[in-house]
Structures are given as C-alpha cells and as structure tokens.
Amino acid sequence: MMKKIFVAIVLATLAIGFGSPGARVSAQEQDNMSPAEHKRLFREGAKLWPVYCNTCHNARPGGEKAPYEWDMIMMHMRTLGNFPQEDTQAILEYLKAR
C-alpha cells in the first residue's frame, strides 16, 4: 500500500513538473531580452553572486570560465544549492558579462 502511494506521488509530481512552465531560458530567448531586462538581471546577479557562492565556497570570477561552461556549472550549482530559477539566471548573466 505504501509503495503504491509512493509511486502515485512520484508520478503525480513528474506529471505536474512536466506540465508546468519552462524551467530555463534558452540562448535565443536571452538574445530577445530587452537591454533593460539584461541590466536588471545583471544588477541582481551582482548582488547574489557573492552571497550565494560564498555560502559554500569562495565566489569564483566570471572570467575563469567560458560562458558555455558557466551554463553547465550554474545548472549544477542550481541543483546543489537549490537556487530559485530566476536567481540562477541573474548570476549567470553576471558571470557571463565578466
């Protein structure tokens, strides 16, 4: 019985998850962002970068990695740190701008 409930919860969660709005911002969507939106994200990222990163380790400067590497690293950090998606996007914007 417990197993059935567990499986039902997992399946419901996955169904809700896949049916929900998008989780990420593609490169194409980033290109289509207005300059004002880029600036807003950059400012938020500049505030969040030292706080979120230093929670566990020293914050590493954006110039250490290529933008495409930051895409992957920030995906991994979003998982490990359970960062909100918008905050992850803001930090990524900041890191890519170097």
Next chain:
Amino acid sequence: MRCANRAPIGGIMRAGRIFSTFLFAIGVAALPLAGMARAADSDATDTAALKEIRAEMRQLREDRKRDREVIRSLEVKVQQLETKDSRVEVTTQQLQSTDQKLKETTLELQQTNQQVQSLQTKVNAPIATPQFGNAVERYLGSHSFTVTGAAGGQFVYDQQSGALDGLHHASQNSFFFDWEPMILYRPADWILFQGVFSAGFGATGTGTDLSTADFQIFLNKYMTVVGGLYDQPFGDWYEAQSPMWVNRFVTAPLPFGVEPVVPPGELGLQLRGGLQFGKLGQDLDYTVWGGNGPNFSSHVLGAAMSSPTSIASAESNGKSIGARFRIYPLPVDSEMGRLELGASTYNGKWLNGNWFNSWGVDFNYFIGNLQARGEWLESYRQMPMGQSTDHRQGWYVQAGYFLTGLKIPGIPEVINNYLRRFEPLVRYSGVNQRGVSTADIQGATGVGLGGTQVGLVPDFGINGSPATYAPHSREVALALDYWIAPSIVWQNEFDIELPRAGGLFVSPTGVETPAGSIPNDHAFLSQFTIGF
C-alpha cells in the same frame, strides 16, 4: 452641352423658314385678290409689288442658305469639340493611372529606406557580450561538455602517542595525492549529467572510486529531479562541503569522518528545488529523496556505515527515504549577511527489515570576512537478535576569518599583501556512540565507503589517529589557509584529539569490551589544492 448648343440654332432656322413660307403664301393668295379688287389700279404698282416680293423671297433664300452654312460650321465645331473631349478623358485617365503608380512607387521607396536604415543601425551597433557568447554557443552546438573538479597533494603526520588496546600503533607520516575530476555534460538546457570519480594514491596505493554520477532534470522553476549516485543530501557537509577545495579544513569533522553518523551517499532519486518567499535572497528550499538504503560493515554494534550499496550487500530490499528543508531569512539588501537554517531526516531499513532513523539540524552564517557553520545529527539503528539500539550522535561547529582587510602598520605593504591572503580557522567536533567495531579499526585497508577509508594509518583527508575511533571522540582542529586564488589554496591543519573515556569495543563476534581511557593524540596535515 452639345444639345444645348444645337437647339437654339434649329429653332431659329425653323422659325425663319415658317415665316418665309407664310409670307410667300400670303403673297400668292393676295395676287388674285389684288387683281380682282384693284383691277383698276395701274400695272406699274403691281409690278413694283411683285418685285418687292421677289426681292424679299430672294432675301429669304439667301438667309436660309447662310443659316445652313452657319449650322454646318457649328456642327463641324461640335464634332471637333467632341473629339477633343474624348481625348481629354483618355489623357485624364492616363494621368490618374500614372499618379497611382507614382504613389505606390513612393511607398515602396519609403519601406526600402526604412529597411536600409534598420539594417544599417544593426550593422553599426556593437554586439553585446551575452549575444556574442550565445552566438558562439549556437555555433558550437547545443551539446556541451566540460571538466571541473579538484586535485590535491597532501602530507600527513600523526603522532600516535598511544593506541587503542591491543592494536598496533606507531607515528605515521606520508604523502598522498588525489585527483577528483567532475565531468559535466549538457545535452539540452533541461538536462545535465555530472559525474565525479576519485583517483588517488592513498594508504593502499593507487585506487579509484566513483564518488557521484547522476542526471539532473529541470522540470520547471521549482522542481529538479536527480537520479543516480549522489552525496547524501543530509545536512550540509556531504553535499556542499566535501570537495577538497571547498572544505576549509583538510579533514572532515568527526561525524563525517571514519565513524560517520549517517551514510555518506545514496543511490536513488531526488526531487528538489527552491523558491524566493520574500525579498531578494529570502529563500526556501527542499530536497526529498529515496534510495537503496543504509548498510553497515557488519551486524555488530558500532559497525561503520557504508553506502550506497548493491542489493546483494544490503541483504534486503529495505530502501530509504529522506527529506531536508532549509530557510534563508535575511534579504541580500539588508547587508546583515547570509544565514542558513536547515533540518534533515533520513530513514530506512537494513538487514531484512530492521529500521534505521536519523535526523539533524544545521546552520551556516557569514558576513563580510567571517563565516561560521555547524551541525548536530543523531541516528538510531535497530539491532538484530534483541540487542539494544545502536545510538550515535555527532556535531561540529567551526569558524573562520579572512584577513582580507588586514593592514599592520610598520610592515612593508608587500608583506601585508601576503598576510591578507590568510584565513585562520578553528573547529570543534565530536561523536558519541555506544560502541565501535574493532573490525573497522583493524581494517586499515578498508576501501570504498564513498572514498573514505578506515584504519590506523592516515589516508587522503584522514589523519589516521586511533583517537578518532574512540566511542566518544572529540577533536579540536586549528587551520591556517593561504588563498592563492579563490580556488587555489594551501591548507595547514593541526588536530588535537581529546577523546573521552567510556563506550565499548565490539569484536566481529559481538563480544563487548569497555573502551576505557583513550590516549590523546596530535596530527598535522598540509595540503595544496586546486579547484578547477
């Protein structure tokens, strides 16, 4: 217009003609009457009258002839005018058509001009860095791959002034090296694979170990599914602090060392995510997971935890579930620092249905150059054959301070620059457990356990002190880190082992012996680490 011109002309002509005819008729009718009435008048008078009438008639004919000529002339003019009018109409139509074409051409020209201006603006504008980056990324392809991780070289010296009863002891010193590359592979922007394997020269020579390997699927803004082999998301240490360049110390705190209180890893599924509940930086996060469950090196009291395991090693299909919730109450703009408060639980079955329960709380706070963190955790293991519960508890608290702002007067600036790179740290940790398995202590070549090895000899990240195996171990660790770069560090740690007396040593057959007093111990570790 034409009818209006012709009607008066016709009217004049008909009136003139009627009038002439009328006069002529009167004249003809008057002739016999005149002859009868005035027969007696003279012939001369008649002749004159006739002449006059003839003259009038002649005049009338001439008038009529002139009128006809005028009419003919007017008709010609009318025809000419009609011809001219039709030509004007055709010309007007042509002009209107030409005008329309001109308008259309003008509109097309305006549109073309706008397009040219737009293109010129785009060409002249400098390309933004993110756009350039994205363009390069699209050029390189949607699948991307990179390697991060860490590598470290280490020297360990352990004094081992005394050993546990019946066990060999001798001061130890040795060099070690460990390389832990992390591979990240992103096939799409909703999925990531990460894997870490450890290759090192440790206590038993060269060895490798698969530390973690999992898929991360980003379902939406608030949900991420992780599936595979992963660090236990219990508390903060295993998941966030265990990488060698991240850990401010060379060794792990005692509850996460050679006698862990909760298993260090798990093989299963996680669902996790975070959300902002207030201002920027005020976040909540959750992690729930299930997996293969805990396992132990033996069935006796105090046996070391080893996980994750295969079904064969677990001796059961017992599985586990866990949950962790954390809150970050301070907004970023408050400039009050970052505070994390968390609570975790991990529960499962082992050895054919015996339960295992654990819980813990943790905190982390940093502001400016100061950072402090700590955890408290407890676990309870149901023992087989009516033995009393295997209860363990552990804790640690640590603090560090970056000397970034240091400026000692009277010292050359170049020296101050070196001093500013130091971070002194202190940590106090301890473990309490009813008993410790002597098989684990003697198993100096124990391999596995998620990269952790056990034994009286040191290993990478393990000082090898016998005191760390005491049932009531305590340790004060002093560290001095020298940060060459944010991820390149030279760490030096001095461990003072201060175990408390008490507890049991348990043989592989379950024979329990009082641990008694355990000698204090000292160790020194120096490590150079690069996080890449």
